[in-house]
Amino acid sequence: MPYVTVKMLEGRTEDQKRALVEKVSEAVSETTGAPIENVTVFIEDMKKTDYGTKGKLFSDQ
Amino acid sequence: MPYVTVKMLEGRTEDQKRALVEKVSEAVSETTGAPIENVTVFIEDMKKTDYGTKGKLFSDQ
Amino acid sequence: MPYVTVKMLEGRTEDQKRALVEKVSEAVSETTGAPIENVTVFIEDMKKTDYGTKGKLFSDQ
Amino acid sequence: MPYVTVKMLEGRTEDQKRALVEKVSEAVSETTGAPIENVTVFIEDMKKTDYGTKGKLFSDQ
Amino acid sequence: MPYVTVKMLEGRTEDQKRALVEKVSEAVSETTGAPIENVTVFIEDMKKTDYGTKGKLFSDQ
Amino acid sequence: MPYVTVKMLEGRTEDQKRALVEKVSEAVSETTGAPIENVTVFIEDMKKTDYGTKGKLFSDQ
Numbered sequence: 001m002p003y004v005t006v007k008m009l010e011g012r013t014e015d016q017k018r019a020l021v022e023k024v025s026e027a028v029s030e031t032t033g034a035p036i037e038n039v040t041v042f043i044e045d046m047k048k049t050d051y052g053t054k055g056k057l058f059s060d061q
Numbered sequence: 062m063p064y065v066t067v068k069m070l071e072g073r074t075e076d077q078k079r080a081l082v083e084k085v086s087e088a089v090s091e092t093t094g095a096p097i098e099n100v101t102v103f104i105e106d107m108k109k110t111d112y113g114t115k116g117k118l119f120s121d122q
Numbered sequence: 123m124p125y126v127t128v129k130m131l132e133g134r135t136e137d138q139k140r141a142l143v144e145k146v147s148e149a150v151s152e153t154t155g156a157p158i159e160n161v162t163v164f165i166e167d168m169k170k171t172d173y174g175t176k177g178k179l180f181s182d183q
Numbered sequence: 184m185p186y187v188t189v190k191m192l193e194g195r196t197e198d199q200k201r202a203l204v205e206k207v208s209e210a211v212s213e214t215t216g217a218p219i220e221n222v223t224v225f226i227e228d229m230k231k232t233d234y235g236t237k238g239k240l241f242s243d244q
Numbered sequence: 245m246p247y248v249t250v251k252m253l254e255g256r257t258e259d260q261k262r263a264l265v266e267k268v269s270e271a272v273s274e275t276t277g278a279p280i281e282n283v284t285v286f287i288e289d290m291k292k293t294d295y296g297t298k299g300k301l302f303s304d305q
Numbered sequence: 306m307p308y309v310t311v312k313m314l315e316g317r318t319e320d321q322k323r324a325l326v327e328k329v330s331e332a333v334s335e336t337t338g339a340p341i342e343n344v345t346v347f348i349e350d351m352k353k354t355d356y357g358t359k360g361k362l363f364s365d366q
Binding site: 062063064065066067068069070073077080081084085087088089091092093094095107112 | 123124125126127128129130131134138141142145146148149150152153154155156168173
């Protein structure tokens with residue numbers, strides 16, 4: 001542990017995800033004291049039709 | 062906040078999801094006192110082969 | 123199914139949670155076509171020290 | 184209840200998922216005392232580009 | 245991986261949780277082919293006032 | 306969006322959580338391009354009796 005989940009709109013490139021895993025793992029390791037070897041990151045892509053705020057689908061905003 | 066996640070079998074139309082986000086956001090706002098501007102909804106579609114009850118895959122029931 | 127999770131700051135009363143479960147279940151049932159008997163709701167209370175936006179803990183905002 | 188979520192790399196066959204649901208439901212029922220009729224299992228497939236450990240994407244390891 | 249989350253009503257003893265982790269990890273390992281060393285289990289206890297079905301809080305049923 | 310969840314063993318201080326929210330939000334913003342104003346972080350504390358690896362409860366390891 002720790003286990004990190006990042007939920008975001010789809011469309012990021014593999015390079016962005018690679019950087020995301022690296023930088024988020026470092027940030028978690030530095031602030032919690034857990035070795036980076038123990039940090040796990042999951043990425044969850046969302047579609048614009050599966051996400052809403054203020055009572056409206058994101059694809060309608 | 063609040064953050065709402067609705068997990069359901071895939072197959073609902075975009076119109077059903079639009080209505081779902083609207084009506085669920087209203088229900089959460091009314092009962093918690095949070096303004097609807099602050100309510101977020103995530104929808105997660107499940108496949109019938111990724112869901113089971115009573116020890117059996119849903120696609121076999 | 124469907125399965126609904128509502129994540130919100132702690133402090134709502136049991137009566138508010140009772141109303142939340144009732145109204146959200148009705149909203150999900152009406153918009154997805156699933157019978158209300160099949161709707162499940164989970165509530166997750168968050169502490170102000172376990173939630174942050176804009177780079178800051180909620181308890182500091 | 185109980186509700187079980189199994190998150191794993193994509194690629195398992197439907198037969199593996201069928202066996203997974205059966206065996207995990209039995210294990211949960213036996214150890215918690217809940218009847219198997221009440222056990223629900225969700226499966227979540229992950230892509231190798233959506234999962235990282237030790238600061239690196241799994242697809243790079 | 246795999247990562248397993250078991251969400252259930254609070255009240256199980258530590259011995260039941262110990263058995264749950266052991267038996268569920270074995271079941272996941274046998275059916276997915278992942279070595280048991282790679283299986284992680286999270287347990288989430290729910291209160292009866294944080295769970296509802298059929299439009300009603302569990303504590304009212 | 307994005308929405309980040311960090312699940313870790315309980316025991317971190319409020320100062321560590323404050324730093325975690327700040328640094329993780331920055332890392333997510335830099336690598337995804339989302340403004341930090343739009344990043345949300347949830348922290349979930351786990352007990353040692355609610356977490357297991359390799360078939361064993363963490364409290365037994």
